[in-house]
Amino acid sequence: MPLVTTGEIVGPAADAGRGVGAFNVILLEHATAIVAGAEAAGAPVVLQVSENCVRYHGAAAPVISAALAAARGASVPVAVHLDHATSAGLVREAVGLGVGSVMFDASTFPYAENVTATAEIVSWCHARDVWVEAELGEVGGKDGVHAPGARTDPAEGAAYAAATGVDALAVAVGSSHAMLTRDAVLDLDLIGRLRAAVPVPLVLHGSSGVPDATLAAAVSRGMTKINIATRLNEVFTGELRAALRDGPARVDPRKYLKPARTAVAAEVERLLGLLGAA
Numbered sequence: 001m002p003l004v005t006t007g008e009i010v011g012p013a014a015d016a017g018r019g020v021g022a023f024n025v026i027l028l029e030h031a032t033a034i035v036a037g038a039e040a041a042g043a044p045v046v047l048q049v050s051e052n053c054v055r056y057h058g059a060a061a062p063v064i065s066a067a068l069a070a071a072r073g074a075s076v077p078v079a080v081h082l083d084h085a086t087s088a089g090l091v092r093e094a095v096g097l098g099v100g101s102v103m104f105d106a107s108t109f110p111y112a113e114n115v116t117a118t119a120e121i122v123s124w125c126h127a128r129d130v131w132v133e134a135e136l137g138e139v140g141g142k143d144g145v146h147a148p149g150a151r152t153d154p155a156e157g158a159a160y161a162a163a164t165g166v167d168a169l170a171v172a173v174g175s176s177h178a179m180l181t182r183d184a185v186l187d188l189d190l191i192g193r194l195r196a197a198v199p200v201p202l203v204l205h206g207s208s209g210v211p212d213a214t215l216a217a218a219v220s221r222g223m224t225k226i227n228i229a230t231r232l233n234e235v236f237t238g239e240l241r242a243a244l245r246d247g248p249a250r251v252d253p254r255k256y257l258k259p260a261r262t263a264v265a266a267e268v269e270r271l272l273g274l275l276g277a278a
Contacts, residue, residue, distance in 0.1 A: 003071045005100035006079040007131035007167055009044045010225050014201040019219035019275030022046035022203075023268060024083060024229035025063065026053050029236070029261040031070040035078060036261075037268025043277035044077035045268070048103075048227065049094075050084045060090065064097045081133075083227070091121060101131035103170070103203075111156070118164040126165065133203055133225070135170035136160045151190060154197035161200050168225060170203040173218075184209040188221050195222025203227065208234075212274055219275055226275055232264050239263040 006022075013020045023034045025047050038045035047067045054060045064080065071078035082094040082102040091102050104121040106114040118134045125132045136152050150172040161169055171194055174186040184206065194202055201224040207215060208231035215226065243256035250256055272278065 003068065003098075003100070004044070004077040004079050005129075005131055006046050006081050006133075006225075007101065009046060009077055009079055010131075010168060010201050013044075013277070014224040017220070017276075019215075019223065019277055020044070020046060020225045021268065021272045021275055021277050022048050022081065022083075022225050022227045023232055024048045024050055024053070024227070025067050026056065026233070028066050028070075029257050030232065030264065031067050033236075033261045033264035034232075034268050035070050035074045035076075036265040038076050038078065038272060039074060040265065040269040041272040041278055042076065043272040044079075045272065045277070046079045046081050046101075046225070047071060048081045048083040048229075049099075050229075051082075051086060051090055052084070054090065060093050061097060064094060064099060068098050088121060088124075091125070095125065095128055095130050099130070101133065101167075103133040103135070105135055107135035107170075111160075115160060115163045118166065122165045131167045132165075133168040133170060134160075134164060134166045135203075135205070136172075151187065152194060154190075154193045157194055157198045161198055166200060168201045168203050169198055170205050170227075171198075173204070184211075184214070186210060186214050186218055188214075188217055191218055191221040191223055201225060207231075216274055216276075228271060231271075232267060235263050235267045236260045 010020050025031045031047055049064050049067055057063045067080045071080050080099050082099050084105045085091050085102055086105050104118055106117040122132045136157055152171040173190050203225040204223045205227045207226045207228045239260040240256055243259050
């Protein structure tokens with residue numbers, strides 16, 4: 001199955017009212033597990049590499065190249081997406097490496113500055129056939145700070161999409177990044193109003209903290225791209241701890257990373273089913 005763009009996955013899903021799972025990659029084990037889970041679910045999937053992940057590895061090329069290789073070897077459509085980029089330089093570098101979509105995050109800027117900076121990125125990316133996501137109404141939780149009170153105004157969202165030319169819009173509806181509990185309360189009525197007003201697919205960030213039933217309801221109300229990172233890390237770390245506890249003499253990383261990878265694949269398969277992604 002050839003590598004596809006995020007737009008090729010998100011566009012048809014939005015038209016059909018299906019969700020799209022977009023999962024963050026930190027290690028090679030994440031990439032291979034996410035692809036395995038998508039293959040088991042028979043669903044397309046998006047591999048996301050964030051600016052924080054690039055910073056962790058010290059360079060963009062190793063982790064993005066690994067994600068691209070995993071995508072090219074998959075039996076289902078897989079896209080590779082740059083997530084939460086705040087640097088135009090990183091956007092250019094990632095596109096040069098082969099990513100087909102980027103999320104440019106200027107959400108901390110005042111509205112006018114956000115529009116200007118995002119429109120410049122969109123113009124550059126569209127000239128290279130690269131799909132662009134942006135955020136309006138800052139979703140809390142970056143760096144462990146939970147601020148789920150932000151909300152995106154539907155009229156402002158529509159104006160923002162028109163002014164910037166973005167292909168998808170991440171909106172604030174009650175979720176928060178990096179949550180370890182699954183008790184976020186989403187404003188489902190607001191999601192419906194945003195879907196009616198905004199002419200591009202909607203993206204939910206901070207989805208790890210949202211209960212299963214609410215995630216499914218969010219998709220039914222109009223959310224399409226569902227970003228999940230912390231939940232997979234919880235599953236991975238839990239299995240890793242168990243493997244090390246049960247085998248304290250283990251020194252071969254394959255012996256404790258494999259069960260963690262297998263558990264992540266199973267959770268990806270489950271979540272893609274929940275989102276109706278197949």
